[in-house]
Amino acid sequence: MDGFTPLSATLGGLMIGASAAVFLLLNGRVAGISGILGGLLARPSRETGWRIAFLAGLVLAPLVYAGLGGSLPPVTVATSFPLLVFAGLLVGFGARLGAGCTSGHGVCGIGRGSPRSLVATGTFMAVAILTVLVTRRLLGA
Amino acid sequence: MAKIASAFAVGLLFGLGLLVSGMANPAKVLAFLDVTGRWDPSLALVMAGAVAVSAAGYLIARRRRRPLLAPRLEIPTRRDLDPRLITGAAIFGVGWGLAGLCPGPALTILTVVPAQAATFVAAMVVGMLLFRLVPSAASKPSAVQGVDA
Structure with a gap:
């Protein structure tokens, strides 16, 4: 075990869960990032405003974090640009085809006890672990 | 408001x-x-x-x-498991495992590592747009606007 950060992981997890809970109680919506972003790619509607506002909150989070006096935690992207493009295509397409991502299925769906979300989360977790195993251990990337 | x-x-x-x-x-x-x-x-x-x-x-x-x-x-109210759900999750898993990035974190670090995050987000949006070309994607209940998981 290397770099295990149990306290900050739990605290951050509670914040993410609180965000999903508040969104359900106030707006009656699921805090699924791929669904919120994907919905923006359709024709503009009454939904457009809150979707942009939600994503703006996400994007501004590091600035607010720093503004509150926090020193930003390290963010390391070791993936090459061509691989980032390939991974991004797969993540975007897969999240829409599978009707959700880590937030929508993993946090919100499992929280509701949705069988679809349990299966989707189990699937993408297992496939991602396998992918890392192949790229890091077998190909040595 | x-x-x-x-x-x-x-x-x-x-x-x-x-x-x-x-x-x-x-x-x-x-x-x-x-x-x-x-x-x-x-x-x-x-x-x-x-x-x-x-x-x-x-x-x-x-x-x-x-x-x-x-x-x-x-x-979302669907409870059935269909091939799209599993296939989509598996494709998502490959991308997630390749870069360690999924939609929320990718958007969150746009101002922290702009070049890499913007590259990933742009590709992700293209991936989402490609999904719209999937036959009957728009009429499937799993793709109803706003009720995705």
Whole structure:
């Protein structure tokens, strides 16, 4: 075990869960990032405003974090640009085809006890672990 | 207006949670997925904490007549498992495992590592647009606007 950060992981997890809970109680919506972003790619509607506002909150989070006096935690992207493009295509397409991502299925769906979300989360977790195993251990990337 | 303000606040809290938890850092996500390497179990605690609070929120929301700012709950109701769900999740898993990035963290680190995050986000948006070319994608219940998981 290397770099295990149990306290900050739990605290951050509670914040993410609180965000999903508040969104359900106030707006009656699921805090699924791929669904919120994907919905923006359709024709503009009454939904457009809150979707942009939600994503703006996400994007501004590091600035607010720093503004509150926090020193930003390290963010390391070791993936090459061509691989980032390939991974991004797969993540975007897969999240829409599978009707959700880590937030929508993993946090919100499992929280509701949705069988679809349990299966989707189990699937993408297992496939991602396998992918890392192949790229890091077998190909040595 | 209140709906838009609350969506902004909720998005902000989500992003702060990603930063605090370390999950905005792809290297840390990959360290969780790398189970045969120097495994970092942090992501499991993030999920446990997030699911616990989200489940409590759902239980409360279900008992109330309606959300405070909306006429009704708009949550996915499908319970069947179909090939699209599994295939989509598997494709998503490959991409997630390759870069350690999923949609929330990718958007959250746009100002931190702009070149890499913007590259990933742009490709992700293209991937989402490609999905719209899938036959009958728009008419499938799993793709109904806004009720995706």
